[in-house]
Amino acid sequence: MKKYILDCVVVANIPLNKRYFLLRVSHPSPFPRMLPGQFVELRVDNSSDVLLRRPISIHDMNYETNEMDLLVQIVGAGTLKMSELKKGDLLNMIAPLGNSFSMPTIDMKHVLLVGGGVGVAPLLLLGRVLQQYSCKVSFLLGARTASDLVQLDSFSQYGEVYLTTEDATVGEKGFVTNHSLLKNKVFDKIYTCGPTPMMKAISAYAKTNNIECEVSLENTMACGFGVCLCCVTDTTEGHKCVCTEGPVFNLTTLKW
Amino acid sequence: MVDLGINIGNLQLKNPVMTASGTFGYGTEFSDFFDISALGGIIIKGTTLHHREGNPYPRMAETPAGMLNAVGLQNKGVEYFITSIYPSLKTIDTHVLVNVSGSTIEEYVQAAEKINDLDKIPAIELNISCPNVKKGGMGFGTSCASAAEVVKAVRKVYTKSIMVKLSPNVTNIAEIAQAVEAEGADSVSLINTLLGMAVDAEKQKPVLSTITGGLSGPCVKPIALRMVWQVAKAVNIPIVGLGGIMNATDAIEFMLVGASAVQIGTANFIDPTVSLKIVNGIEAYLQKHNYSSVKDIIGLIK
Secondary structure (H helix, E strand, O other), X not given: OOOEEEEEEEEEXXXXXOOEEEEEEEOOOOOOOOOOOOEEEEEOOOOOOOOOOEEEEOOEEEOOOOEEEEEEEOOOHHHHHHHOOOOOOEEEEEEEEOOOOOOOOOOOOEXXXXXXXXXXXXXXXXXXXXXXXXXXXXXXXXXXXXXXXXXXXXXXXXXXEEEEEOOOOXXXXXXXXXXXXXXXXXXXXXXXXXXXXXXXXXXXXXXXXXXXXEEEOOOOOOOOOOOOOOOEEEEOOEEEEOOOOOOEEEHHHEOO | OOEOOEEEOOEEEOOOEEEOOOOOOOOHHHOOOOOHHHOOEEEEEEEOOXXXXXXXXXXXXXXXXXXXXXXXXXXXXXXXXXXXXHHHHOOOOOEEEEEEOOOOHHHHHHHHHHHHOOOOOOEEEEEOOOOOOOOOOHHHHOXXXXXXXXXXXXXXXXXXXXXXXXXXXXXXXXXXXXXXXXXXXXXXXXXXXXXXXXXXXXXXXXXXXXXXXXXXXXXXXXXXXXXXXXXXXXXXXXXXXOOOOOOHHHHHXXXXXXXXXXXXXOHHHHOOOHHXXXXXXHHHHHHHOOOOEHHHHOOOOO
């Protein structure tokens, strides 16, 4: 897919809780098609304080209004500065980047989307796109506490939503891998994005139950388009760049 | 009309802006962003005789005004380059140089010998300064004797232009430059990355899998400028300056202290079109200051 360098305009910056915010951006000309699982590289400011771009998952696309939503967690200096962006601010972006989640095959009746923390971000666009397929969609979303589970109304448009929190403030107590859903239902495919321990646990469940599974990795990157070779993950075919050959990997190719 | 053309030994560049090895892939990765033929040259990523997997993840740490990398020369080897990459480079209308590295002198020689046969490649950049490999790399570039030995051996088999990439991790870089000049290097490029380290205080661990890595970005520019200035006074062969160049002004600073051309590295990650902007920026500077040729500003600062 052709990559573009786009000077976007911030339409809205909505705090969702103390650490998460929803950044909505637009562009003077229509956005190119973005696939679920793809990401963008943002130039946060032009200073040396935040030198490198920040890779952020595409949370949602609205081609009618020509708006892109990014769900961001404040984790460091770059995302903190992003949280301070205001309506009308310019934001330089390279997009679209990376591969995408692969679509279910016709025989798949029920797919599960498992997200943890800010890793839920790419699952919304995936859920939206999965509407075009005949399979049933369920979301299993986990966080430390209820306030960290965001965008639930948006997710519920596209499927059933099941929740876990570590402190039992909402949903079942514990981690997503302990949720009763996994014991009671049969899935044909699992898509997952979130903290590595969570994705590894879900992957173990998928392997045990012989379910096809795709994971989206979030390795540290310098460039985002395959030239710095910093974001590699170890696969059955050696080191592969998460930015160009991922971020989505079929579980069978990872050495997990 | 300003003349941006410059010679690096017998290599004629249409302008003094090249891209640094390891930051520009094989060039084709940038074709969505601009026509790379507009550059003076591109230097493709470090190539070794044999396939190298590189170092384990994590390989990168962002640091104040810079970054550390510990990629470790991941590449599929010179044969793969020749059969799978080289054919696609033939349509690029600018000089394509291959950065060559090795663990032993024999590996440098064998890789250089194979590349010597490629018509489209007019020069190699001999990498005796990679800080991220256990054997070879920087080990060769930190003493005059071993730097000279590599260049001497490669000079015997490589008939085209040799640019030797120098390590800043030395006490006296001018002496190393003189040593490689004496063995027939056509030019030198400097600086490669500075050996550095990043620590995660919460985890109480190094950030990089290799503990140390190579520092690049705007934070290294003052060191790079100083070293280019020192080397310019010590050798007669052309110098290609690099280290933290982010814009045309930075590039001009390197030329003023003695570089005949420049390489753009880390900045490519941040703005993939930056090297083209630097070509245009140098031209605008020369016009503003009434120079007819870019050669007129080289080494104005003695």
